[in-house]
Amino acid sequence: MKPIATALVACTLTATLYGETVRELTTPEVFKTASGETISYRIYLPKSIPAGKKLPLVLFLHGAGERGNDNSSQLKHGVMPLIKFCTSTNAPAIILAPQCPNDMQWVNVPWSEKSHTMPAEPSQPMKLALALLREKMKTLPVDSARVYVTGLSMGGYGTWDAIQREPALFAAAMPVCGGGDTACAPAIKHIPIWVFHGEQDGAVPVERSRDMFKALQACGSKAQYREYPGAGHDVWSSTYDDPAVLAWFFAQRLKPSPR
Numbered sequence: 001m002k003p004i005a006t007a008l009v010a011c012t013l014t015a016t017l018y019g020e021t022v023r024e025l026t027t028p029e030v031f032k033t034a035s036g037e038t039i040s041y042r043i044y045l046p047k048s049i050p051a052g053k054k055l056p057l058v059l060f061l062h063g064a065g066e067r068g069n070d071n072s073s074q075l076k077h078g079v080m081p082l083i084k085f086c087t088s089t090n091a092p093a094i095i096l097a098p099q100c101p102n103d104m105q106w107v108n109v110p111w112s113e114k115s116h117t118m119p120a121e122p123s124q125p126m127k128l129a130l131a132l133l134r135e136k137m138k139t140l141p142v143d144s145a146r147v148y149v150t151g152l153s154m155g156g157y158g159t160w161d162a163i164q165r166e167p168a169l170f171a172a173a174m175p176v177c178g179g180g181d182t183a184c185a186p187a188i189k190h191i192p193i194w195v196f197h198g199e200q201d202g203a204v205p206v207e208r209s210r211d212m213f214k215a216l217q218a219c220g221s222k223a224q225y226r227e228y229p230g231a232g233h234d235v236w237s238s239t240y241d242d243p244a245v246l247a248w249f250f251a252q253r254l255k256p257s258p259r
Helices: 079-088 124-139 154-165 182-188 207-218 236-240 243-251
Strands: 027-032 038-044 055-061 094-098 142-152 172-176 194-198 224-228
Touching: 027 124, 038 079, 038 124, 055 079, 055 124, 055 154, 079 094, 079 243, 094 124, 124 142, 124 154, 142 154, 142 243, 154 172, 154 182, 172 236, 172 243, 182 207, 194 207, 194 243, 207 224, 236 243
Parallel strands: 055 094, 055 142, 142 172, 172 194, 194 224
Antiparallel strands: 027 038, 038 094
């Protein structure tokens, strides 16, 4: 299996908001199931939540280079732009960023292949990430009509996998340079999805996003697709730094899945 991007290993986390780094803005936690399985995660919560107010929640799935057990590297890409957007627009949200352990994946499929069939069972990290999400929906003031998922590279695959497994849960999805199972398109056609990929991606074939978009179009989805001309694998910076993209994301509301 090809590595997604060796350059992703370093993690400085120096971007700041009002002088605070993304590490300081988030809290490290460990989720543990009744059977003893665990996954580390970071959570961002607004400093004050008015009584009775329900907040949107974003499940953020990092890329392969941010795997590990430091419960920090997963913050390198994407999380700070989400926090900055919510702060600058005075639209508070909860951001949940679990960390996939080394030598594991959000989806147990090869990244370099041009297609895959969704595994019958989720990977261990995905199973725990979804269990963590549901636990937070029960214990925090989450607006169940505004639960979102996004991720990049390995996390782009995870984003597709999450909505394919839980098509009635998510209000919107933004998979960045990932790939899903085209046969699952009918089950997720009701979900607002915006797909992103670089034309010259050397790690994840651009056909993965193109094919998913075509499959969604074929079954009547209103999904959107942005392909960055001449761009390689890193298109997440351009995507998460675009306020129009994030405004669209947070504007979506849960729609009923087709019967």
